[in-house]
Amino acid sequence: MSSEPTQTYFSWQQDNWHNLRLLQQRNRLPHALLFSGVKGIGKLHFARAFGRYMLCSNPASPEGEQGAENQLSQVACEKCKACLLTQQGTHPDMVEIVPDEPGKPIKIDQIRELTRFVASSPQQGGYRIVIICPPEEMNINAGNAVLKVLEEPGKNTLFMLVSHSSGRLMATIRSRCQAINFSQPKKAESIQWLQQKSDNDNIDLLLSICNGSPLSALDFLNDQGLERRSAVLAGLKGAASRRLSVTEVAQQWQKEKPDSLLEWLSSLISDFIRYKMSESVDKVVNKDAEKLITKASFRVQEEKLFAFIDKIQEYRLQVISKTNPNQQLMYEDLLVGWVGLFDS
Ligand SMILES: [Zn+2]
Numbered sequence: 064m065s066s067e068p069t070q071t072y073f074s075w076q077q078d079n080w081h082n083l084r085l086l087q088q089r090n091r092l093p094h095a096l097l098f099s100g101v102k103g104i105g106k107l108h109f110a111r112a113f114g115r116y117m118l119c120s121n122p123a124s125p126e127g128e129q130g131a132e133n134q135l136s137q138v139a140c141e142k143c144k145a146c147l148l149t150q151q152g153t154h155p156d157m158v159e160i161v162p163d164e165p166g167k168p169i170k171i172d173q174i175r176e177l178t179r180f181v182a183s184s185p186q187q188g189g190y191r192i193v194i195i196c197p198p199e200e201m202n203i204n205a206g207n208a209v210l211k212v213l214e215e216p217g218k219n220t221l222f223m224l225v226s227h228s229s230g231r232l233m234a235t236i237r238s239r240c241q242a243i244n245f246s247q248p249k250k251a252e253s254i255q256w257l258q259q260k261s262d263n264d265n266i267d268l269l270l271s272i273c274n275g276s277p278l279s280a281l282d283f284l285n286d287q288g289l290e291r292r293s294a295v296l297a298g299l300k301g302a303a304s305r306r307l308s309v310t311e312v313a314q315q316w317q318k319e320k321p322d323s324l325l326e327w328l329s330s331l332i333s334d335f336i337r338y339k340m341s342e343s344v345d346k347v348v349n350k351d352a353e354k355l356i357t358k359a360s361f362r363v364q365e366e367k368l369f370a371f372i373d374k375i376q377e378y379r380l381q382v383i384s385k386t387n388p389n390q391q392l393m394y395e396d397l398l399v400g401w402v403g404l405f406d407s
Pocket of ligand 1: 118119120121122139140141142143144145146
């Protein structure tokens, strides 16, 4: 992601960009925007680029674009003083509120700083830009503080709330924002983009297991995701055939992130169900496990699969709410459930 130029938007976001630019040209830009769409398609990147554009003193057209389109496609120039500051992340009129650590909620202290920021005057005399991502990851106190700021935003302030799951956002916050939907890029476009970033041969598979989100797919690739997945898959196969004990496999899994492992396991079991119902591999998401799914699914009863998915979901909730006490025990329990699928 870091290799993407920070002043531009992704090719699949052109309509979003043009629509916002039109609103801005007509002086109709609302003070709060809610960017919603699935994770991993570049919404935060877009918000940063738009914020940089708003603060830039001399917006420029991307090369190769002409006429009216050219006007609407303008982005930050990368040369003016404001652009240098926004590029370094030190512009006094642009703040970004994200969790201190990935996966953790945004804290009330961070929102208190925001309140002070909004109450002061713009340092450079222009717009003030506030990006909050993801706003659904706030506790009720922080949410109420944000609501208050949105109710009295001050002049020339643009809020961009970047949400991966806007249904979970406080309804009172949602109603203060104009919603902008970001759709997922078409598969061909994602593949083309990924091919520019990587010469990996498994781009199709990558995209499929990352639910069609190109940025997630790239992160996954850079994070050795494919290698880690095949290790997890080997553990599942080993346990199912009793070559490996559940304790051994659970130990191997200790180095995995529990939320992604559980998400994947759940997706794998959904594939078993889909395959059992359709007897076709077309709908199988986890293409790297296709052999296992087609070979083993006839041995498994549907009811057992549904019960197992419920078990995984329970653990996922515990992991999200950080109440699961012991990872080793959780993995062992899940593996016992997994092995049990194949008992007749
Ligand atoms: Zn500039």
